[in-house]
Amino acid sequence: MSRRRLLLAVLLVGVALALPHAGLAQYNGGIAPPDSATEGGSQINDLYWIVMGVTIAIFLLVEGAIVWFVLRFRRRPGTSFEADAPQIHGNTRLELVWTVVPFLILVAILVVTIVKVPSVEARPDAGDESLVVRVAGHQFYWEYTYGNGVVSVDTLRLPVDRPVRLELVAYDVIHSWWVPELTGKRDAIPGTTNTLDFTVTRIGSFRGQCAELCGVQHAVMRTTVEVVPPDAFDGWLAAEAKAQAAGASELGRQTWEGVCAKCHGLDGKGGYGPAIAGNSLLADPAGLAALLAEGRDNPQVDGYMPAVSGSWPGDGRQLEALLAYIASTPELAPAGADGQGG
């Protein structure tokens, strides 16, 4: 059995294994980036298929030639190993052809790409205003800050059909914001601000995660983008601003789950980091604020706690929300503060 046929058999087995599973349609089976919910992302997918088309053609042509030569010119019975084949040293004209033709193919791909580039990351027309959201990458969560001061951890809510501009910054190491169903990724680098422009054209919920190795919990630095109708978005943003000002929002729970729980566990009983449930620091606003702002690096203990609150709003409402959430959660609150504590 030739290697080709074996490979084909293996691929068939793989496909057969994969077929009964759900999710095949959702991810295109992985043969292309997922169907994009933005114009720019769709342009990337188009480019992907153009380049794929060309490379598949070259693949079939060259692999075809290899397989054909291997089958056609293998040593015949009765021919000795050392028998000379025709001594062909080359063919300048042929070699010129297979230098120039790939060159022209690549030039063609380049021209198509350059023509498409402006629509891959279309900035809004003059007059149209983008919704600007500041995206801060932290070990190991994303903090989203809207123009009116509303903050959100790990969940980004966006309106459909309205241009969006993300301003990406990082407070510790390099992260990369990637939601495959929207568009390509962009790095968040400490010391610089990157932007990413897109317009979502489909209502839905999209998953993404950090794509640049950022430390021990890189794998769980995930994010969700909830895309809703524009009026629903405007309503939510206004309501959320009031709720956060009044300390009645979900921000405390979001902060616990996104910022603290990834290392200390949802129940605070420890995970990568030590158990903190019931720790008196959790009810000490000044002490907790200092810890979150500076992190902790104790040479006696392996690992360290990163500074995590660099992007938190200046009015202290995120810390208050976190303290309130901890106080209202019996298994987290320190004894004496509220409930029995852990």
Next chain:
Amino acid sequence: MSAIAHGDGQRHGDHPPAAHASSRVPPVLVGMYLFIASEAMLFGSFFAAYFFARVSVGAETWPPEPFELPVFLALLNTIILVTSSFTIHWALQSIKRDDRAGLIAGLGLTFLLGLAFLLIQAREYTRLGFSPRDLGFGSTFYGLTGLHGLHVFVGLTLLAIAFVRAVRGHYSARNHQGVELPGIYWHFVDVMWIVVYTTVYVI
């Protein structure tokens, strides 16, 4: 197949392998030039770091506000080092004429000039008023000049060895590779200084 006739060996026009046959430049010199090419890349990386700090991160003035560089002291150093390039050349020319006194004088002079350069630079370091920890500016300044200073030190070591061997009479008009090699290295160190000086102090 007339080429076979070139062979003079035992079997079928074979010959025993000839050593170092295929280049007119001696292996050690080829190796030295290659090494210098890699050294140039090392300096290039440090220059990249310097220009990155200066251009992309950049402050509005350069050097950034409170800092100043002793341009004229560095000019003095430049003159010293350029002079030393001539003295090492003189040393090599001398031994090619079998003039051992000239060789020893040239090497000694070069060594002293190099030492003077290093001492002046060390003095400069202590009085600059900023340290490698002061911003990208301090880091890259000490990075570039320090890397160069390190090369001067290596060059001085090579010169010292050559000097001792010269005094002991190891070199002659026919055998002076031990002077030529440090000489090439020293010229490289000089040229690099001119580039460092122009970059860091002048522009």
Next chain:
Amino acid sequence: MAVRVEEQVLPTWKDGAVMRWVTSVDHKKIGLIYIWSAFVFFVGGGSMALAIRLQLAQADQEIATQGSFNALTTMHGTVMVFLFAMPLLAGIGNYLVPLMIGARDMAFPRLNALSLWIYMIGAIVLLGSFGAKGGAAQAGWTAYTPLSGPDYAPELGQDLWILGLHLVGISSLLGSINFLVTIVNMRTQGMSWTRIPLFVWSMVAQSILILLTIPVIAAALLLLLLDRQAGTSFFLPDGGGSAVLYQHLFWFFGHPEVYILVLPAFGIVSEVIPVFARKPIFGYKAVAFSSLGIALISMIVWGHHMFTVGLGDGLNGFFMVATYLVAIPTGIKVLNWTATLWRGNLTFRTPMLFAVGMVALFLIGGLSGVVVANYPVDYQLHDSYYIVAHFHYTIIGGMVLGIFAGLYHWFPKMTGRMYDERLGKWHFWLFTLGFSLTFVPQHMLGLMGMPRRVYTYDREGLFEVYNLVSTIGAWLMALAVLIFIVNVVRSWRSGPRAGSDPWLADTLEWYASSPPAEHNFDSVPYVASHRPLRDLRRRLGGERDG
């Protein structure tokens, strides 16, 4: 047991056999030590890969997570690139280059031994980071700042990683100077630049790349070390440095590094295919000079590793164009190898299987490279499993298969014995099968949104299917390597005698005895073409071959 040890080990020490190897300056002994030790590291790095694949076989496993997972991926990459791939190529080059150009040894034999032992010390320092407090380095083989800086990787492991790489880099740099001087100065009579074997050409190109790019990574690592230990801020944004500068320096080395690994494998394949096709290489000059073309262009493409950094359309476009340019000399090679098969008298012994397999599988890596070099497309694929699949296709499909081709091809030369053909074929088929199973699904995983360097994933369905298939494939590759080891050990001890030129090959190394004498040759035929032994055979038996 103790008796056996005394009987078997002690006499070796007493005879001085061990010391003879340790103090040897013979390029063949040095080459073999490189090859053996690199192979030990290959098994070590491979074991790390197996652990990584076990962790990822299903979602939410707990075999190696968080820090230990990051240490595994970091050390797998570093060990495979710096302790396996580069030294193995240095070993093969060491063994073959002097023989192929008809020289007695390398130009600087003692420097050669120094390179070897610096590499050994570097390897010990690098692996010593596993024993450091806080464990091995965890910042990835790329060690991006600030993650590898003093604030986020304060552990000693990262420093040992840096020092180990410095030593290994110095070893490679000295080695490259040695190779270049050897090839420039020590070619035998008649061997002009268009008559040197293509493997030697590939070593020229590789050595130039090492010479010009290792200093840059050395600088980057030195500055990183200063940032960590001396309080400077070259790469630390907080102190006015630039995190992106590190990436520029790293990838200025990092991309040519890919060609440092794959060019000698190209050279090996260019030697093996003509021998088993009984034809000259199709277009000697094109194959030789495209190596140089690849080497030069590969030094201006580094930015394609940084498309998502935000360099802007101008720079991204430049690096895209440059990357497409490098595809052309690479494509030329693939087509020349394919054309060498045309009308050949092809015999599929194990070296030929690996060589043709390399051409077929490397092509996939090359073509997926054309996909990711397109920078808008790379916005999606960058840092995803697609990239992992792509570079494993170039490095395993390209380099490792090429190396196996070479090891089988020159096994009779190095040992004087023939390997076992049946085991060799099993090795090939199992290895390529396992390889395809491992890495084909990883393309899909990347396209579905799985980033690289994650220890778990939260999605079911296809994610788990592809990951499981990939893990199974990795273990098949391990099985194949086991077969290879059995083959080598058995054949080295008791394989049939091979004779000096079992393949009736064309290059000078086959003129020496197998294994060659300490001084290589008693005599060397005058070289009048790039196939001196074929000329010789025709001269001797002119009537028979016509």
